[in-house]
């Protein structure tokens with residue numbers, strides 16, 4: 001073990017790639033591993049689009065991360081030349097009679113409150129105003145909307161690729177197709193063991209997405225539940241009507257279904273829109289999950305979509321299965337390992353982490369090099385689960 005690194009990163013998806021870039025930009029000597037060749041379609045960061053929004057209904061502490069992330073997406077977009085962030089606008093629809101709930105109770109009201117508190121420009125719309133602006137949404141009287149014109153979508157694969165290329169340009173040593181088997185943290189450093197060797201490092205960031213439980217002792221692993229999700233692309237009759245200039249990203253807390261629905265505009269050159277719901281019925285693992293998307297699953301999303309949105313055709317052009325790593329409060333974990341302050345655990349999923357990944361990468365890098373992160377990370381601590 002001739003080389004001693006400042007920081008090792010295990011996992012180069014959304015979080016690990018962002019952390020590796022930020023570490024390299026700080027001049028740290030970084031080695032970073034992924035068991036596959038990211039961006040890939042086996043974890044949590046694939047499927048062409050992710051919702052982004054600035055006012056965050058899942059918790060007040062998250063809005064500053066989203067705001068900072070948009071700054072960083074722009075910076076990375078300029079550096080890479082890739083289209084990463086599209087602020088085409090975001091609409092959230094809900095009502096007093098909503099049966100579906102997005103991650104936490106009071107999501108809609110929390111979003112509006114966060115927008116007010118943090119000065120995020122937005123419009124509140126009634127059902128008639130929503131229908132007038134986007135006639136394809138069959139909103140019922142009594143439903144209402146929150147529209148944020150700085151919301152929209154990010155492109156997960158392009159983001160991960162850009163983070164990794166930038167990390168490499170700034171000097172990070174990226175070792176893909178090299179699986180971390182375990183780590184041993186002592187007083188003088190951490191030894192990371194992979195399928196190809198051993199590495200000595202001062203600090204380790206574990207950002208293994210849905211594989212995280214494999215790298216934790218059972219008591220910590222039990223805090224994370226892995227749920228399979230599906231995304232489907234349904235053909236639209238008039239692609240121009242669903243282009244980002246005319247159709248927003250949306251999240252709809254439906255009245256007539258406990259499953260909500262969210263979706264995206266048609267991307268350039270595509271005649272389909274991506275739609276999804278969320279499901280938390282049975283837990284799985286990356287190894288055990290069913291990676292096929294089945295006809296009846298597509299039909300269920302299609303039924304929700306066609307009952308509520310006009311202009312959607314019968315043909316599904318693509319489906320993808322993906323994994324959520326969920327905590328019981330739908331929050332994130334960004335904290336030091338209870339057994340070693342040299343090891344930092346990053347699990348910002350619970351189905352809404354991607355939009356925050358650049359700011360989380362920055363915070364992880366600061367933690368690892370001993371700088372104070374610009375955000376209060378206390379809400380992400382393991383300690384909350386002891387209460």
Ligand SMILES: Cc1cc2nc3c(=O)[nH]c(=O)nc-3n(C[C@H](O)[C@H](O)[C@H](O)COP(=O)(O)OP(=O)(O)OC[C@H]3O[C@@H](n4cnc5c(N)ncnc54)[C@H](O)[C@@H]3O)c2cc1C
Pocket residue numbers: 010011012013014015016033034035036038042043044045046047049050051052178179180181207208209210211212215229230231322323324346347348349350351352353354355356
């Ligand atoms: C269907 C779906 C829709 C979503 N929608 C949204 C959305 O609209 N907006 C939003 O903000 N968020 C959304 N999310 C959540 C978001 O995508 C996740 O928060 C984010 O992708 C998590 O990134 P990660 O880096 O933690 O995990 P991943 O991106 O999965 O990365 C983990 C990486 O670790 C590697 N790895 C694992 N084990 C090891 C090991 N032992 N050794 C080396 N490498 C290892 C894996 O190969 C992988 O590359 C969605 C997630 C899904 C699944």
